[in-house]
Amino acid sequence: METIKNIIIGFGKGGKTLAKFLAQQGEQVLVIEKSKQMYGGTCINIACLPSKRLIIEATRGTSFEDAVDGKNVMTSQLRKKNYQMLASEDNITILDGIAHFTGNHTIDVQTPDGQTFTYKGERIFINTGAKAIIPDIPGLRESPFLMNSTTAMDQLKLPHDLVIIGGGYIGLEFANMFATFGSHVTILDHHKKLLPREDDDVAEMVIQNFHNNGINFEVGVNIKDISTQDEQAVITFTNDGQHETTIFADKILAATGRQPETASLELQNTDIKVDDHGAIIVDDYLHTSVPNVWAIGDVKGGPQFTYISLDDFRIIKDELFGNNKRHISDRLIVPTSVFIEPSLTQVGLTEKEAQKQGQDYLLFKMPAAAIPKAKVLKDTRGLLKVLVDPSTNLILGATLYVQEAQEIINMVALAMRAKIPYQMLRDQIYTHPTISEAFNDLFKKPVNR
Known part of the structure; x- marks a missing residue:
């Protein structure tokens, strides 16, 4: 079993920035990433940057197909740049594979070619991010028309009729984007009103602008079933507890949030505690319940933003090489x-x-x-x-x-x-x-x- 000074599981914003910094301090770093398509993390590959690129392209009148092609070129370039940023450091080793904990500070890594490597980490930083939640709706997970927030950006053809399940911020961004490209969009949300956290005057203005853009809303919805008919998805729901409505779509986007990606880590083999949603529980300094194991970014729950992950790096950097005065509770003002x-x-x-x-x-x-x-x-x-x-x-x-x-x-x-x-x-x-x-x-x- 090889002992490594620093093991970082996941190539996300906080983890990659920490890896680069530690290597420049002369420390040995092992970065483990399960997919070559995720070098650089969620933001540059499947979230912030590609989605915003498509949103901007839609407003410029670019065709959906050309916009997706341009997005793919951009993410490929960013992925290579992020890989080289770490691979160019003599003290960093990048290993493709899935990490499983076998003890508090020991992990096995299974590589795509079937090999298994075992390591002990003096320090371990968990940066595995989050994954899309697919709600437990009869017929949804099996539907050939299902998309999540990742696959929605890789479609080869613009959906003609798109149903979005979830009227939160992710759902609204995709609704606006697809409607601008030319899709007929319907949002189904179980809440009785959209944007419940926003002030009423703001929410009403947003909703009116969406209506003006041809986007339909159904609120207070309970989706009963999703099936297939004539090569279309059939969505049956009620929004008053009794009256049943059926609509058709050629694509369904599940935009019901994201949950921490911890299942594959096999944390049951450790003393690392998680909450009911699978998020790793941390203290004010990002420490898990096991000494010298930290959690960075979305995997610990809370606000899921790349700039929060970057600030997580700052907290850890300050603990290891600074005055240890930064902590999560400082983040009271986050736009x-x-x-x-x-x-x-x-x-x-x-x-x-x-x-x-x-x-x-x-x-x-x-x-x-x-x-x-x-x-x-x-x-x-x-x-x-x-x-x-x-x-x-x-x-x-x-x-x-x-x-x-x-x-x-x-x-x-x-x-x-x-x-x-x-x-x-x-x-x-x-x-x-x-x-x-x-x-x-x-x-x-x-x-x-």
Whole structure:
């Protein structure tokens, strides 16, 4: 049994960045990845970058087939770049295979050619990510028309009639994308209303814009059965508990979330604890219940964003080579973006959350139509909302539903982290025409509420 200083299971954002850093400190690193198609992790191969590439191509009028081809070229280039980033380091060994724990610090790795290698890790970092959840609906898993968020981006032909199960953020992004390419899209969601966490005025505007784009919604849905008829999927559901509806589709996309990828690790052979959803339980420093074993990124549950995985790397780096002052509970201000048209972004409190918490606030609100750059972009849909603490003038939260919101939300998040009063954004000199200059007008005067 060979002993390795650092074993990293999974080639994701946090793991690959940690591998590179440790190697540059002169430490031995073994990186294990089960698929050559996943070098670089979820983000560059099957999630953030390829999906956003397709979303952008759709708005530019590119055909679906050409967009998929271009996406594949991009991901192939990124995959090779990420592989070389680690393979070029003398202290890093990359091993293709599936890792199974045989003890707290020992693993077997089964390679594609049938070999098994056994290792002991002084430190082990689990970075295996998450996988798509396929709901337990009769006939769904067996359906030849089923897609998940990965396979949806590899279709050779644009679906004509697409049913999306799940009206969360992933479902909305794909609905917007496929509808823009030209698919007839219907979203089925079991919740009684879409976007329940968003403020009502924001949610209503998003839903109306989706309707205007030809996207249909059915909420409060209970899907009874999925079958096949005349080379189409037949979806039968109720949305009032009694009335039964049947619709047809040539593709079904299950967009009901993702769950931590831990099953293949055989953690039952260790003292590593997981929760009821299979997520590895960690403390504030990403330690698992076994000393010198950490969990990074989606596999530990919580927000599933590549930038969270990158920050996980920073926490571990600070523990091993810094002052050990970074931890998960620092991450109170984390912006999020939903890449629909226009983008929906958020950081801190929504108005709904502030009211629930009894938090006093000033509300600043303006329509996107008042922004000159929105007129230049020929898209004046949306609105901007920011909540400010009246006692400190500090920003409590923001919801921006406007073109390029995914860029300017970072400015708001930075102001919140740095405890900069909102007047600084109000009085800043911005380039023109830009979406960011909207802060000059947004913060002029709070609205009555």
